[in-house]
Amino acid sequence: MKHLVLLLLCTQVIRSSSNEVCPSGYSDEDGNSECLKPIRKEVYEGGEIIDITHRFTPNTPSGAPDGIGEYIRLLLSMKNGSDYNFSEFKLAVHTGTHVDAPGHMYDNYFDAGFDVDTLDLRVLNGPGLLIDVPRDKNLTAKVMKSLNIPRGIQRVIFRTSNTDRKLMWKKEFDLSYSGFMKDGAQWLVDNTDIKLVGIDYLSVAAFDDLVPAHLVFLKSREIILVEGLKLDNVQPGLYNVHCLPLRILGAEGSPIRCILIK
Ligand SMILES: *[C@@H]1O[C@H](CO)[C@@H](O)[C@H](O)[C@H]1NC(C)=O
Numbered sequence: 001m002k003h004l005v006l007l008l009l010c011t012q013v014i015r016s017s018s019n020e021v022c023p024s025g026y027s028d029e030d031g032n033s034e035c036l037k038p039i040r041k042e043v044y045e046g047g048e049i050i051d052i053t054h055r056f057t058p059n060t061p062s063g064a065p066d067g068i069g070e071y072i073r074l075l076l077s078m079k080n081g082s083d084y085n086f087s088e089f090k091l092a093v094h095t096g097t098h099v100d101a102p103g104h105m106y107d108n109y110f111d112a113g114f115d116v117d118t119l120d121l122r123v124l125n126g127p128g129l130l131i132d133v134p135r136d137k138n139l140t141a142k143v144m145k146s147l148n149i150p151r152g153i154q155r156v157i158f159r160t161s162n163t164d165r166k167l168m169w170k171k172e173f174d175l176s177y178s179g180f181m182k183d184g185a186q187w188l189v190d191n192t193d194i195k196l197v198g199i200d201y202l203s204v205a206a207f208d209d210l211v212p213a214h215l216v217f218l219k220s221r222e223i224i225l226v227e228g229l230k231l232d233n234v235q236p237g238l239y240n241v242h243c244l245p246l247r248i249l250g251a252e253g254s255p256i257r258c259i260l261i262k
């Protein structure tokens, strides 16, 4: 039964992808045709859906010096006579595009169970602004004030020099990334209605204020931090933001899939 389901799934995947890339009836029964090439999209249909998630590769930065390395491997392989391919992956939960839960920096919240499974999907999904911040400064209170983010806006994705510098595309962890200073985080908490803070490197907090700025954001357990977003070539403006973390019980972070819809 299990085999049958898998087999059906496989056939379907092959059929739908071959429909997209091959002239109909072109690929052979085994799907071995030359034209069987998967499509990987960043933007769908005239920009209506923009994928702002980085794909995982061995070079995805993790905070360690060397990227995530060989994070996926086949446990069962067709090349080795199995009926199907069957992989497992192993990742630190704060690698690539990911979300932080309150338990990330508050031990009492961790113990009490404020994990990624408790994050509010209403916060993670809804209208939000993508804005460019000044490139020559970290995100201080002064910078935040200058952005004039209106009351009522609940989701903001901040694009910084991290995007210009393509930091998420480099496997080495770069400590000079831009991020929030403690006073910038506090300013947002005190003067805006923002509940989702998105940023374009592995941490919303600049390295010099790594812990203090996280603590300010996570204290109320109402603000959700989405980090490592892919914001290259996206117009600033208002979008519908959709982010979905995995439901990993007991995890203070999770890989997350985020898209913008116009
Ligand atoms: C995985 O499955 C595909 C068929 O879907 C097969 O062509 C390929 O060789 C398999 N890969 C490995 C490493 O076994």
Ligand SMILES: *[C@@H]1O[C@H](CO)[C@@H](O)[C@H](O)[C@H]1NC(C)=O
Binding pocket: 074, 075, 076, 077, 079, 080
């Ligand atoms: C297949 O088996 C060989 C020999 O045991 C092993 O070296 C190889 O890594 C296996 N390949 C996969 C994809 O599991």
Ligand SMILES: *[C@@H]1O[C@H](CO)[C@@H](O)[C@H](O)[C@H]1NC(C)=O
Binding pocket: 135, 136, 137, 138, 161, 175, 176, 177, 178, 179, 206, 207, 208, 209
């Ligand atoms: C932001 O702060 C980091 C240290 O946390 C520093 O290396 C970097 O130069 C600062 N960036 C800007 C644009 O001032």
